[in-house]
Amino acid sequence: MLILALVEDRPRHGYEIAKLIDQRSLGVLQFNVASLYPMLYRLEKRGFITGRWIEKRGERRRRFYKLTPAGKKILSAQRQAWKEFFAALDRVAGINPA
Amino acid sequence: MPDWKTDVRKHVRTLRLPPQRELEIIEELTLHLEGRFQDLLSDGYNRDEAYRLATSELLESGVLIRDLQKIESKVVREPVEPGTPGSSNLIADTWQDVRYGMRALRHSPGFTLLAVLLLAIGIGANSAIFGIVNSVLLRPLPYHAADGIMTLWQNNVKAGVARNDVSPANFLDWKQQSRSFELMAGIEPFGFSMIGTGEPEQFRAWLVTAGFFEIMGSQALYGRTFTADEYQPGNNQVVVISYNLWQKRFGGDKNLLNQKLTLNGRPFTVVGIMPADFQFPPDRDIWAPRIIRDSDFQLRGPTYWNVVARLKPDVTQAQAQNELNGIAARLATQYPDTNGEMGVTVESLSELLTGKIKSALLLFLGAVGLVLLIACANVGNLLLMRGTARQREFAIRCALGASRVRVIRQLLIESFLLAFLSGGVGLVMASLALRLILYFNTAKIPRLDQVGIDFAVLVFTIVVATLTAIVFGLIPALEFSRPNLQAITQDGERGAVGPVRRRLRDALVVVEVAVAIVLLTGAGLLVRSFMNLLRVDPGFQKEHVLALQVFLPRGFKAEQATAFFDQSLEKIQQLPGVQAAAVVASPPFIDLETDVPFTVEGQTPPPKGNEPSAFYSEVSAGYLDAMGIPLRAGRFVSNDDRTPSAPVIVINETMARRYFPNQNPIGRQLNLILENQVKVEIVGVVGDVLHSGLDTQPRPELFASYRQSPSTQMTFVVKTGPESEVMVNQIKAAIRTVNPNQTFARVAPMEQLVADSLRQRRFNLFLLVSFALVALGLAAVGIYGSINYSTQLRTREIGVRMALGAQAIDILRMIVLQGLTITFAGIIIGVVTAIMLTRLMSGLLFGVSANDPVTLVAISLLILLIALIASYVPAWRATKLDPLIALRYE
Numbered sequence: 001m002l003i004l005a006l007v008e009d010r011p012r013h014g015y016e017i018a019k020l021i022d023q024r025s026l027g028v029l030q031f032n033v034a035s036l037y038p039m040l041y042r043l044e045k046r047g048f049i050t051g052r053w054i055e056k057r058g059e060r061r062r063r064f065y066k067l068t069p070a071g072k073k074i075l076s077a078q079r080q081a082w083k084e085f086f087a088a089l090d091r092v093a094g095i096n097p098a
Numbered sequence: 099m100p101d102w103k104t105d106v107r108k109h110v111r112t113l114r115l116p117p118q119r120e121l122e123i124i125e126e127l128t129l130h131l132e133g134r135f136q137d138l139l140s141d142g143y144n145r146d147e148a149y150r151l152a153t154s155e156l157l158e159s160g161v162l163i164r165d166l167q168k169i170e171s172k173v174v175r176e177p178v179e180p181g182t183p184g185s186s187n188l189i190a191d192t193w194q195d196v197r198y199g200m201r202a203l204r205h206s207p208g209f210t211l212l213a214v215l216l217l218a219i220g221i222g223a224n225s226a227i228f229g230i231v232n233s234v235l236l237r238p239l240p241y242h243a244a245d246g247i248m249t250l251w252q253n254n255v256k257a258g259v260a261r262n263d264v265s266p267a268n269f270l271d272w273k274q275q276s277r278s279f280e281l282m283a284g285i286e287p288f289g290f291s292m293i294g295t296g297e298p299e300q301f302r303a304w305l306v307t308a309g310f311f312e313i314m315g316s317q318a319l320y321g322r323t324f325t326a327d328e329y330q331p332g333n334n335q336v337v338v339i340s341y342n343l344w345q346k347r348f349g350g351d352k353n354l355l356n357q358k359l360t361l362n363g364r365p366f367t368v369v370g371i372m373p374a375d376f377q378f379p380p381d382r383d384i385w386a387p388r389i390i391r392d393s394d395f396q397l398r399g400p401t402y403w404n405v406v407a408r409l410k411p412d413v414t415q416a417q418a419q420n421e422l423n424g425i426a427a428r429l430a431t432q433y434p435d436t437n438g439e440m441g442v443t444v445e446s447l448s449e450l451l452t453g454k455i456k457s458a459l460l461l462f463l464g465a466v467g468l469v470l471l472i473a474c475a476n477v478g479n480l481l482l483m484r485g486t487a488r489q490r491e492f493a494i495r496c497a498l499g500a501s502r503v504r505v506i507r508q509l510l511i512e513s514f515l516l517a518f519l520s521g522g523v524g525l526v527m528a529s530l531a532l533r534l535i536l537y538f539n540t541a542k543i544p545r546l547d548q549v550g551i552d553f554a555v556l557v558f559t560i561v562v563a564t565l566t567a568i569v570f571g572l573i574p575a576l577e578f579s580r581p582n583l584q585a586i587t588q589d590g591e592r593g594a595v596g597p598v599r600r601r602l603r604d605a606l607v608v609v610e611v612a613v614a615i616v617l618l619t620g621a622g623l624l625v626r627s628f629m630n631l632l633r634v635d636p637g638f639q640k641e642h643v644l645a646l647q648v649f650l651p652r653g654f655k656a657e658q659a660t661a662f663f664d665q666s667l668e669k670i671q672q673l674p675g676v677q678a679a680a681v682v683a684s685p686p687f688i689d690l691e692t693d694v695p696f697t698v699e700g701q702t703p704p705p706k707g708n709e710p711s712a713f714y715s716e717v718s719a720g721y722l723d724a725m726g727i728p729l730r731a732g733r734f735v736s737n738d739d740r741t742p743s744a745p746v747i748v749i750n751e752t753m754a755r756r757y758f759p760n761q762n763p764i765g766r767q768l769n770l771i772l773e774n775q776v777k778v779e780i781v782g783v784v785g786d787v788l789h790s791g792l793d794t795q796p797r798p799e800l801f802a803s804y805r806q807s808p809s810t811q812m813t814f815v816v817k818t819g820p821e822s823e824v825m826v827n828q829i830k831a832a833i834r835t836v837n838p839n840q841t842f843a844r845v846a847p848m849e850q851l852v853a854d855s856l857r858q859r860r861f862n863l864f865l866l867v868s869f870a871l872v873a874l875g876l877a878a879v880g881i882y883g884s885i886n887y888s889t890q891l892r893t894r895e896i897g898v899r900m901a902l903g904a905q906a907i908d909i910l911r912m913i914v915l916q917g918l919t920i921t922f923a924g925i926i927i928g929v930v931t932a933i934m935l936t937r938l939m940s941g942l943l944f945g946v947s948a949n950d951p952v953t954l955v956a957i958s959l960l961i962l963l964i965a966l967i968a969s970y971v972p973a974w975r976a977t978k979l980d981p982l983i984a985l986r987y988e
Contacts, residue, residue: 014126014129015134018130018134033131033134033162035161036130062126
């Protein structure tokens with residue numbers, strides 16, 4: 001879900017995704033090259049994201065991943081599920097994820 | 099900047115991806131690592147540290163390569179959704195079931211071992227007995243087109259004689275008048291004594307008329323059989339010998355061919371050696387040509403030939419029988435004296451060779467079938483118990499969308515695996531059992547020596563294993579494939595055991611008990627018969643009596659024979675340890691019977707040809723002493739009863755009772771119809787003696803002094819002390835002082851001759867009792883297993899009962915009663931079945947009825963006792979339960 005959420009608003013390349021996860025989770029969640037790419041490829045194979053080589057001026061070409069419609073559906077379904085889960089946890093144990 | 103590309107390529111290359119994809123991955127990962135390296139440097143790491151860190155991330159415990167391999171190499175599988183039938187492929191699915199089944203069996207080695215053992219016993223017994231049946235009954239005889247070979251016998255339906263030997267004159271008439279046969283040959287038993295190097299030897303031989311070997315369709319293994327010329331006078335000094343004799347006596351020396359042997363004092367050339375499987379007529383090792391002499395056409399009364407014939411291709415046995423019936427009727431009118439009551443029996447060679455053993459073998463086949471049935475019931479029960487434990491597994495499979503057929507198939511495949519595994523083990527057991535049976539082949543069953551595990555036995559075993567798998571596997575399979583979702587949620591086994599399943603288990607135990615009863619009853623009846631036979635008094639004392647049969651050379655004159663026997667007896671009696679000695683022409687339990695027709699002087703004679711006959715034997719004076727036969731009245735023959743003094747005769751009690759009821763036979767006269775009619779006076783009556791078996795009735799018997807009419811075939815009977823075995827050689831030596839070249843046809847203690855007559859019965863007994871004991875063991879295991887299992891299931895209930903104050907004795911009674919109830923049901927069914935089935939074996943019984951109540955009651959009690967023990971053990975264990983633990987059970 002994390003990866004899907006990160007490529008939701010705009011396409012990103014692999015290293016960018018890894019860095020963002022690291023930064024936004026304040027270092028709690030870490031993906032390195034060995035764990036990230038297999039996951040990306042798997043998501044791509046399942047059709048949730050799609051990767052494209054894009055060249056920007058003055059840079060070498062990079063592979064950017066963006067969310068597909070199927071990925072969007074799954075993401076929103078997962079968001080809903082987690083929301084309900086945390087709501088339930090909150091009602092029971094008083095945890096507020098927000 | 100380190101060369102990341104090379105590093106990455108080194109690892110990714112091992113995946114053997116398509117080149118394009120490989121390049122893309124390398125490029126992407128390289129970019130990532132470059133970015134990471136730069137960031138690490140800017141975070142303040144030096145180059146070496148940054149390089150090490152980035153590299154370690156790349157190689158982290160092989161995760162990258164492993165995961166990439168999974169993703170890149172194959173199409174990603176869709177997760178299986180419950181409830182949708184997957185695409186099915188019969189072969190692949192079956193293979194999957196087989197592997198799954200093997201895993202399931204491996205995971206419960208105790209169950210597998212027990213089931214395989216039980217089934218292997220059942221299957222092995224079947225394979226072994228089938229092996230015997232196959233080699234004795236089913237396999238064709240080793241003679242060319244053996245179906246066409248017939249044996250011909252004289253019969254006398256009125257006297258109840260189905261098969262009697264044939265007289266030479268009758269054979270010649272049959273041969274001349276019949277059109278049903280291509281060839282017909284007569285066979286005459288004969289004896290050869292061979293004097294060569296070493297001890298003189300006696301051989302039993304057959305003289306055969308022209309056509310014998312052609313009828314049998316047999317060629318010599320080495321050399322040849324007889325030519326037409328050799329059946330002519332002057333050319334007949336030739337013999338063919340058996341493979342057995344060639345090996346044993348001549349060490350398999352091929353130079354024996356065309357050599358001369360001195361037989362009965364004349365030179366005979368060995369022209370052929372027969373193959374090992376040529377054993378007809380059985381038990382004899384030499385064949386020689388029999389020339390038809392003019393006198394043979396006159397020999398219509400004495401019957402001592404065997405006759406074989408080959409049917410013409412388009413003639414059936416029944417047609418041949420018809421034709422011979424007509425010929426016999428003509429001969430009966432032509433020769434009313436000798437042929438008045440004579441008929442002809444045509445019997446195929448295979449019937450003749452296997453007829454006697456057939457019913458016993460079929461009985462055994464039935465018995466092992468029953469043993470297998472018990473084994474199946476046992477394993478079926480095991481599967482039911484195990485199935486209950488696997489209830490959750492089946493329920494989950496059904497819930498996940500497995501069809502009922504698929505679950506049944508899975509279970510049946512497990513059954514097949516078990517059955518075939520057992521079949522393999524069973525074959526090993528069968529070959530061991532056959533070796534054991536061969537070792538105990540006391541019955542001299544023809545062709546049993548050729549038995550072994552061959553292709554036919556293999557096929558039979560596979561068929562039996564398949565049937566077995568269906569029999570024991572089907573009920574559990576049907577039972578457990580019924581969807582039972584409840585079982586998923588229940589943890590223990592208890593909830594899954596409904597009354598249906600328990601009834602099924604009980605029913606299987608009932609079947610086991612019933613079948614065991616049937617087998618035990620059969621075995622019990624044989625044991626009782628055998629014990630009855632051992633108690634039969636043969637009419638003589640068989641202990642410490644030696645029998646030595648001798649044939650005097652042809653051409654011995656009567657006085658010479660008498661002198662030989664007189665002197666030999668004198669020498670034998672001088673030996674220390676000899677208590678009495680005599681000679682007798684027809685001793686009991688040596689198959690040499692001579693019947694003589696007679697009339698009683700002073701009684702109205704029956705029509706000619708219908709005279710009664712009695713068993714006739716020439717003896718010496720000491721016969722009663724040597725054999726321990728009691729004298730009932732008058733005197734026995736004495737050595738003074740010489741020719742030509744007035745001939746006297748001694749009769750036995752049966753003869754006295756039958757022909758002189760309430761009269762004193764002493765002093766009465768008989769007319770014996772020998773070659774001439776001879777008038778003899780009865781001087782004594784002696785006790786009855788059984789001649790041809792303990793299960794026969796005594797027949798009228800006549801004893802004459804051997805001095806009145808000496809025979810050239812006599813048997814010395816010598817009563818000794820307990821050391822009789824070691825005296826054989828001394829007795830032989832004593833006889834050889836009279837005739838240095840004397841040979842002995844048969845030397846045996848009387849006790850052994852009597853025991854030998856029980857060989858077939860002992861063999862039957864050995865096999866059937868073995869099967870019955872196996873059946874009993876299997877049934878006991880079945881009862882124990884079932885009671886033990888249901889006691890375990892009731893642990894909680896027992897705990898509650900004990901907590902509520904039940905005493906140990908109550909628990910004990912409850913469980914044992916449960917076992918006895920099932921057993922009792924089995925006993926009732928078994929006894930009823932046994933009463934119906936044992937009638938089939940009445941021919942094998944002696945002195946005991948097929949429905950012998952003693953046997954039935956004894957067997958029932960035995961089973962009850964076994965059941966008591968088998969259910970007592972689990973019951974006793976249950977009483978030792980701690981109620982608290984029992985309640986917490988599950």
